[in-house]
Amino acid sequence: MTLGTVVGHGGFFSGFAKALEAEKNHRDLRFQIGEGFGVGLSENIEAVLRSSGETIWCHCTSTHWQISGFSIYQHEQHPICHFDHTADSCVLIGLATKQTFWAQYAFQFAHEFCHALIGHSSNWRKRNLRQAGPNFWLEECLCEVASLFSLRAMSETWRSKPPYPNWKDYAEHLKSYADERIEKTRQTYRQPFPSWFAEVENDLRRNPTMREHNCRIALELLPIFEAHPVGWDSLQHYRMTVPSEEQTLQEHFEQWLRSADRSQHTFIKKIGTVFSVKILQ
Numbered sequence: 001m002t003l004g005t006v007v008g009h010g011g012f013f014s015g016f017a018k019a020l021e022a023e024k025n026h027r028d029l030r031f032q033i034g035e036g037f038g039v040g041l042s043e044n045i046e047a048v049l050r051s052s053g054e055t056i057w058c059h060c061t062s063t064h065w066q067i068s069g070f071s072i073y074q075h076e077q078h079p080i081c082h083f084d085h086t087a088d089s090c091v092l093i094g095l096a097t098k099q100t101f102w103a104q105y106a107f108q109f110a111h112e113f114c115h116a117l118i119g120h121s122s123n124w125r126k127r128n129l130r131q132a133g134p135n136f137w138l139e140e141c142l143c144e145v146a147s148l149f150s151l152r153a154m155s156e157t158w159r160s161k162p163p164y165p166n167w168k169d170y171a172e173h174l175k176s177y178a179d180e181r182i183e184k185t186r187q188t189y190r191q192p193f194p195s196w197f198a199e200v201e202n203d204l205r206r207n208p209t210m211r212e213h214n215c216r217i218a219l220e221l222l223p224i225f226e227a228h229p230v231g232w233d234s235l236q237h238y239r240m241t242v243p244s245e246e247q248t249l250q251e252h253f254e255q256w257l258r259s260a261d262r263s264q265h266t267f268i269k270k271i272g273t274v275f276s277v278k279i280l281q
């Protein structure tokens, strides 16, 4: 029996079917794909973005969307997740790729999906604060983690369950896209993390998007997320207060922890430890 025929009967079954449908919509990632992606077909782009987002979303079991989906358009310069929703209440995301560069679509979307989790998920009116604050660099690093995490997870999934059977061989390419970025960063940065971070933290507070630095930090965080992927679920609590211009990293971690569910505290503290932040409750 299809959902449609159940709805047609009305009464109890109608209510039940609507609840089922609402639950399905609550978990489903929905997309509107705009123009400008060249020979990249909308249905294929959607399949790649869904696959990319799902690698993270499947761990966010207590996070939900009040938005009606993601509206994707081609951006000529750089990827972006907008603060303002579309008229039909979608999260608006620009991707700076086109044609059939699937690894690039996946990489960029996972980054913007992470911004969306932080700024637009669950009760988004509370967290869509717009003021970036001096620790915004950490959000950028988490989004870089999301890209690497997603590509590596997709490469596993696509080996057995690709969106289309003939995309199976592309799994290897997804993995090498992430691994090359990881290796290049490892080669560039030889200094032990704690002393290097102490030197660059102030630069990052002034300029949060230093991509190589962001990637260097992401490499410290990636193993934590891969070992505890349920940590993605804590991003819905990541930004709950307006940060002051002087907010320290410690203060940022403390507000994240205070907002989060108790079950997420160990994970958040683990992330803090990377930066030698001891979180007081």
Ligand SMILES: [Zn+2]
Binding pocket: 111, 115, 140, 143
């Ligand atoms: Zn970003």
